[in-house]
Amino acid sequence: MPVGVKICGITDATGFDTAAQAGARWIGFVFFERSPRNIAPRAAAALSARMTGGPERIGLFVKPDDIAIERVLDTVPLDGLQVYAPQQRAMEIRQRFGLPVWRAVGIESRADLPVHAAPDRLVIESRPPAGSTRPGGNARQFDWSLTQGWKSPVPWMLAGGLTPENVGRAIALSGAEAVDVSSGVESAPGVKSAALIRAFIAAASGVPTPQG
Numbered sequence: 001m002p003v004g005v006k007i008c009g010i011t012d013a014t015g016f017d018t019a020a021q022a023g024a025r026w027i028g029f030v031f032f033e034r035s036p037r038n039i040a041p042r043a044a045a046a047l048s049a050r051m052t053g054g055p056e057r058i059g060l061f062v063k064p065d066d067i068a069i070e071r072v073l074d075t076v077p078l079d080g081l082q083v084y085a086p087q088q089r090a091m092e093i094r095q096r097f098g099l100p101v102w103r104a105v106g107i108e109s110r111a112d113l114p115v116h117a118a119p120d121r122l123v124i125e126s127r128p129p130a131g132s133t134r135p136g137g138n139a140r141q142f143d144w145s146l147t148q149g150w151k152s153p154v155p156w157m158l159a160g161g162l163t164p165e166n167v168g169r170a171i172a173l174s175g176a177e178a179v180d181v182s183s184g185v186e187s188a189p190g191v192k193s194a195a196l197i198r199a200f201i202a203a204a205s206g207v208p209t210p211q212g
């Protein structure tokens with residue numbers, strides 16, 4: 001099975017079309033005002049409508065209340081919700097909206113890796129640097145060997161500071177079967193580069209998953 005790739009923080013047609021054509025399994029829309037990748041629901045809906053099928057559309061939310069998610073879902077059909085929220089709240093969101101929920105977890109050591117209950121997928125990434133205004137999208141790596149041998153309770157993906165140059169090594173060291181990137185495929189914060197998206201997907205796809 002090829003490594004699954006999510007290109008997150010899509011804000012324009014070039015990013016959307018390139019990610020879809022290059023074989024991204026997921027694309028992410030960031031609904032978080034403090035992010036340089038923040039997108040208005042109507043703009044996300046217009047991008048999503050460029051193609052029927054293609055990558056699954058994932059909406060990213062930070063500590064969202066139900067109204068924030070409802071407002072987006074009223075405008076953009078999404079295939080899943082990536083949330084920065086405690087475990088209990090992530091489960092409530094899944095119950096309330098009936099969509100797959102991915103929970104993002106920032107780690108520093110093996111002890112931070114979830115082992116029990118989880119929603120549908122875990123996004124394992126680095127903790128944000130002190131003073132950061134956002135919990136992810138900081139181009140920050142963690143020690144990829146921390147996830148070696150970890151038995152995740154649900155499918156998971158590796159995120160944080162990935163680039164076309166390092167993603168192969170990151171997959172090999174971490175054992176990840178899917179990867180998520182935002183900053184590493186940008187020419188400036190919030191501006192996706194078609195060339196970097198293509199290079200990232202090619203590099204990630206060239207690495208066999210741990211199961212072969």
Ligand SMILES: O=C(O)c1ccccc1N[C@@H]1O[C@H](COP(=O)(O)O)[C@@H](O)[C@H]1O
Pocket residue numbers: 008009028030032035036037060062084123125134135136137138139140159160161162180181182183184
């Ligand atoms: O991309 C953002 O601006 C963002 C804002 C708030 C929460 C998460 C965000 N991005 C996610 O963070 C990880 C790692 O991103 P990066 O490749 O290090 O930039 C990834 O899941 C992004 O989707």
